[in-house]
Amino acid sequence: MALQEERLTAVDANDRNDGWLAVRLWAVVLAFVAIALARSIDVGIPFRDPHGAFLVNRIGVTIAIAVGLIVLDGILRSPRPRSRASVVATIRGRWTPRRLGLAALALLAYHVTYFTYHNLKSWDVLNAPRDDMLLRWDRWLFFGHSPAVLLHDVLGENVAAWVLMVWYEAFPTLVIFSFPAAAVLVRRTREAYAGIAAFVWAWILGTFSYYAIPSLGPFNAAPEEFAGLPHMMIQDTQDKYMAQRDYLLAHPHASDAFAQVSAFASLHVGITATILGLAWWHRMRRTTIVMWVFLAGTMVATVYLGWHFFVDVPAGLAIGALAWWLGPRTVGVKRPPARSQT
Template identity: 65%
Template sequence: MIARESTPTSSPATTSRLWLAGPIGLWAVVGTFVLLGVIRSVQVDVPFRDPHGAYWWSRVELTASIFVGCVLLEGIVRAGLPLSPARVWSVIREKWTVGRLVYSWGALLAYHATYLTYHNLKSWNDLRTPRDGMLLDWDRALFFGHSPAVLIHDLLGEHVAAWILFVWYETFPTLVVVAFPACVALAKRVKDAYVCIAAFVWVWMLGTGTYYLIPSLGPFHSAPQEFSGLPHMPIQDTQARYMGQWENLRADPHAHDAFAQVAAFASLHVGVAAVILGVVWWHRMRLATIAMTIFVAGTMVATVYLGWHFFVDDLAGLAIAALAWILGPPTVGVRRRPVRSS
């Protein structure tokens, strides 16, 4: 059972407290966030929505599929050669007791509750007046009167680099969809799975807070002339669709399909990618940490280059990721990273 991960000298009462700390701490935070979502829903008189099941039902199903795939893959690797279905099944059953499954899915469902609430709060925030002009001014102040996007365009060009950075940017959704169930399914210690999920939960919540702190749409809308030299890519179609959703929401917030998803400050592409960097760092995966550091840096370039974010959005994304990792471990009662495997 899960309790075998405790130290041999722990009493049953101490073990119970240790393992209750994770779910209680995580769900206390998530429950508070959901409650804030309910309060905001009442304020704007718009119910929670899940368009086409995009943020709950289909996501939970996808998470389950990835989770099963990770469990099976790990079982195959741990079973070793020669492979046999019986040996793989035995290895999987040894790790995945009913208790561990329930405990692990408690964390995954907490993530999904956060994710659904995040998207609804993000949508309702688009009813507020954007303040992109202030962010534009901050960017130019940081770059001595220049636009960081224009500077990157001049440095990298606006053709081959545009497609490379487009592909780089678009890998983010797949990375996130795989990362959070994998960090639960592949964790040796269940408490490490809770630490990582807590960090993910915190970054989505903190990101929502920054959206409300400074409502914004992004430089692609507020300074479109800076991106007119880029080739037409699917990114422009996505930006146009987001602006159409934004306009429809503001025209009739109570329409059944009124749901918008555009916000700039802070960049959660950067913030969540940096949390994934924290996941591999937490597990002392040196090569993966180097790879994710490069990915985060490239994502920062791509968000500015393509017009999704101001440079200050990226800085804020890094800041909330760091704060998410400061808050994550104590939220679930964990103090230390796992020791390096011998």
């Protein structure tokens, strides 16, 4: 137990020197918010959080997940034989008020970024889409063929459609657990900030890509290519997103006008690649392999189901890679040695 307390004390000593991490991370987040405020003034539409979907409710879910992960972390780190007292002592030793505050600031920075991203994404539909250009790029890369149709021919349009639909829809669940884990299930606060900073940059870079090439997706630009797929929740969601866009364009100042459709780049790919980077950063070999498999399936699913053009996929990979180049450097953290991992 004495050794356990000694290790925890050493960790806390490191954390006491990490307050500047929050300053550096929040500088990036607030700059992003400032850009969004300028865009809000330009389009004359205020920030919105419809039904608390992108900020209020998600903060509540994150708190619940983070508390559960803290308890799990305490159980796993407690010396054996474990008892309630030893688990409580481990949690109290690791989660000092300072460490809790720094973790809360990191998670709040993520949520403010995500909320800002969604508002900028909504206002992006006011820009003219360039789907025809992306369709031409795809045809050129595949010698006149549609990559989605080629996938349908190879994989079929029945069982594969349902499998890839489930695969694609697993993404939100993966994300909602991954970023709290990045802040909780690490040894040092600085490692948490490196991960959260990478997530923050992924959403910011994704937003810039939306504005660089506004687009809606091949399901709208070339609907005939997806007519052979069975009716699934995917088509219902796509119809819903287009209805949201039409409503916002018709009634931009309505309090419930909010759009969620953009194609270039694929942030399903970009954020999944960022989560893969998180596993790599912490030298979680088996998790990294699993995430490579999940990323591969996501790249196939996003084109197969018509959400994204093929060119959106490498753009998403580039976002994930750049997020991991920028994130640790933003907060001034180097990748920890293998012996530091838990």
